[in-house]
Amino acid sequence: MVEITDVVCSLCGCVCDDIVVEVENNEVVKVKRGACSVGKAKLMGHERIKSPMIRENGKLKEVSYDEAIKKSAEILYNSRRPLLYGWSSTVCEADKVGVELAAELGAVIDNTASVCHGPSVLAIQDVGLPSCTLGEVKNRADLIIYWGANPSQAHANHMKRYSYVSKGYWTGEGKKGKKLVVVDPRKTMTTKMADVFVQIKQGYDYPVFSALRAILRGYEDVVPDEVGGVPKETLLELAKMVKEAKFVMTFFGMGVTHTGARHNNIVNAIQFTRAAHLHTKASIMPLRGHYNVAGINQVLTWETGFPFAIDMARGYPWYNPGEDSATDCLWREDCDSAMIIASDPGAHFPGQSLRHMAKIPVIQIDPFANPTTEFADIIIPSAVSGIDAEGSVYRMDNIPIRLRKIIDSDVPTDEEIVGGILTEVRALQEKEGQ
Amino acid sequence: MEGISVRLISGRTAVQGQNLDSKLTEKYFIEVARCDLNGADMEKLGVAKDDPVKVTTAYGQVVVKVKQDDGLPEGMAFIPMGPWCNAVVNGDTNGNGMPSFKGIDGTVEKTAEPVLPVPELMQTYMG
Numbered sequence: 001m002v003e004i005t006d007v008v009c010s011l012c013g014c015v016c017d018d019i020v021v022e023v024e025n026n027e028v029v030k031v032k033r034g035a036c037s038v039g040k041a042k043l044m045g046h047e048r049i050k051s052p053m054i055r056e057n058g059k060l061k062e063v064s065y066d067e068a069i070k071k072s073a074e075i076l077y078n079s080r081r082p083l084l085y086g087w088s089s090t091v092c093e094a095d096k097v098g099v100e101l102a103a104e105l106g107a108v109i110d111n112t113a114s115v116c117h118g119p120s121v122l123a124i125q126d127v128g129l130p131s132c133t134l135g136e137v138k139n140r141a142d143l144i145i146y147w148g149a150n151p152s153q154a155h156a157n158h159m160k161r162y163s164y165v166s167k168g169y170w171t172g173e174g175k176k177g178k179k180l181v182v183v184d185p186r187k188t189m190t191t192k193m194a195d196v197f198v199q200i201k202q203g204y205d206y207p208v209f210s211a212l213r214a215i216l217r218g219y220e221d222v223v224p225d226e227v228g229g230v231p232k233e234t235l236l237e238l239a240k241m242v243k244e245a246k247f248v249m250t251f252f253g254m255g256v257t258h259t260g261a262r263h264n265n266i267v268n269a270i271q272f273t274r275a276a277h278l279h280t281k282a283s284i285m286p287l288r289g290h291y292n293v294a295g296i297n298q299v300l301t302w303e304t305g306f307p308f309a310i311d312m313a314r315g316y317p318w319y320n321p322g323e324d325s326a327t328d329c330l331w332r333e334d335c336d337s338a339m340i341i342a343s344d345p346g347a348h349f350p351g352q353s354l355r356h357m358a359k360i361p362v363i364q365i366d367p368f369a370n371p372t373t374e375f376a377d378i379i380i381p382s383a384v385s386g387i388d389a390e391g392s393v394y395r396m397d398n399i400p401i402r403l404r405k406i407i408d409s410d411v412p413t414d415e416e417i418v419g420g421i422l423t424e425v426r427a428l429q430e431k432e433g434q
Numbered sequence: 435m436e437g438i439s440v441r442l443i444s445g446r447t448a449v450q451g452q453n454l455d456s457k458l459t460e461k462y463f464i465e466v467a468r469c470d471l472n473g474a475d476m477e478k479l480g481v482a483k484d485d486p487v488k489v490t491t492a493y494g495q496v497v498v499k500v501k502q503d504d505g506l507p508e509g510m511a512f513i514p515m516g517p518w519c520n521a522v523v524n525g526d527t528n529g530n531g532m533p534s535f536k537g538i539d540g541t542v543e544k545t546a547e548p549v550l551p552v553p554e555l556m557q558t559y560m561g
Contacts, residue, residue: 041453046456047456118532156448185443327525351521354520374552
């Protein structure tokens with residue numbers, strides 16, 4: 001038995017990097033400390049896909065990696081408009097090769113941000129983001145606001161490591177010296193911890209942010225007695241808490257990106273933070289879901305200039321979310337093949353988009369079977385980044401962290417598989433050129 | 435029994451997260467193929483925990499098991515993010531790439547129809 005310390009979790013955007021595990025016979029047998037229940041489940045492992053497979057006459061047949069990679073390249077190369085989607089539960093090194101593949105194919109490349117914090121990205125491009133690192137939150141923030149988020153379930157270590165419960169340089173008393181505000185339409189485990197729970201009417205985030213902005217800017221007289229189900233007196237109390245705090249930190253989740261005004265909700269959340277700057281220090285950050293969704297946004301941005309939903313068909317990157325985002329491409333029946341890597345649209349895309357995914361050839365690169373497997377014509381199992389493969393990822397505050405390899409494996413990595421497909425595509429291009 | 439009107443939201447749960455890499459298991463099925471309602475709404479429907487209910491929106495319908503969560507206001511339904519919820523969400527992104535996964539108007543009614551496991555649910559898209 002070997003104890004491994006400083007293991008990095010490859011599950012959510014918290015990317016906890018102080019985990020201790022025990023490894024025996026090349027398997028993780030125990031997670032001793034550091035991980036939440038969700039991270040622990042990931043580290044302990046699940047049943048994996050055992051071999052590459054190709055679907056023939058409705059049945060999956062085991063094949064070699066070489067055959068699966070070659071066939072995948074043929075499908076993508078012969079497509080008019082392939083979609084390369086996912087990229088968030090893998091490492092930046094694989095993402096980089098993915099961008100090269102998209103460029104060679106003239107493909108649409110998109111990542112899971114488009115069904116997660118894509119609207120946040122649009123808002124940030126619109127008005128910027130006064131943000132900080134999670135370390136600064138830990139050391140400075142004395143008023144924590146979770147808006148449209150339930151970290152007790154989705155980011156279970158977030159409060160303990162970085163925000164309400166953590167103890168930092170100027171926050172040595174932990175939660176005793178802090179206030180927690182939670183804004184949500186329903187009561188959750190997170191709202192139960194709050195000093196102030198603001199039960200908002202579902203979909204009314206935009207006007208509530210506007211009311212708070214007005215109060216913080218000295219126009220409380222224009223705010224009606226109730227906004228989005230929230231009494232004016234509660235809004236005044238919240239504004240007072242903001243004014244009196246030394247450092248206000250707002251984290252927002254998919255409660256605001258998934259509904260109503262979408263990116264405009266986030267624009268208003270950012271403007272609320274700016275209004276708080278009239279009185280104190282304030283910062284804001286999206287609670288990113290996948291452990292490297294921030295990383296694929298980084299890689300795409302430095303390679304193409306844009307963070308998600310990019311169409312390479314013109315020979316240069318074209319960015320128009322709503323047109324070249326994955327769910328739209330599928331719903332409009334715009335793409336004629338799809339390569340899905342490190343994500344699961346079968347589970348997480350609307351049914352309207354899945355109807356087209358059922359009609360086109362689908363290549364799946366993933367360690368685990370999932371609903372997308374039901375659509376896949378080619379399945380290529382890959383190594384699990386952070387367990388049997390290393391690589392670079394970006395935490396939700398855009399801090400790069402190196403995932404460690406903790407067990408040995410001969411399963412190829414995402415980078416190797418995508419690289420193999422890229423090599424085959426280039427060989428087909430060369431052949432056609434001759 | 436007539437159905438009730440609801441506003442549907444979706445979201446993560448810890449058990450859903452624990453089974454992200456094992457979505458074809460019974461644990462995931464039990465956790466995600468469900469709809470939470472306030473106890474008063476369950477009473478109106480005449481349903482008890484784990485009874486099947488049919489959720490219908492303008493975008494589709496799906497059968498899931500019901501569970502009581504009095505943290506939800508009356509008239510609000512919660513289905514964990516996943517394939518069952520996505521059978522009834524609004525795929526229209528209004529031109530920004532993001533479907534409406536939350537805030538969808540629909541109805542919930544008692545049903546005797548079965549809850550479909552993942553492979554059969556995915557088959558409904560294959561037609």
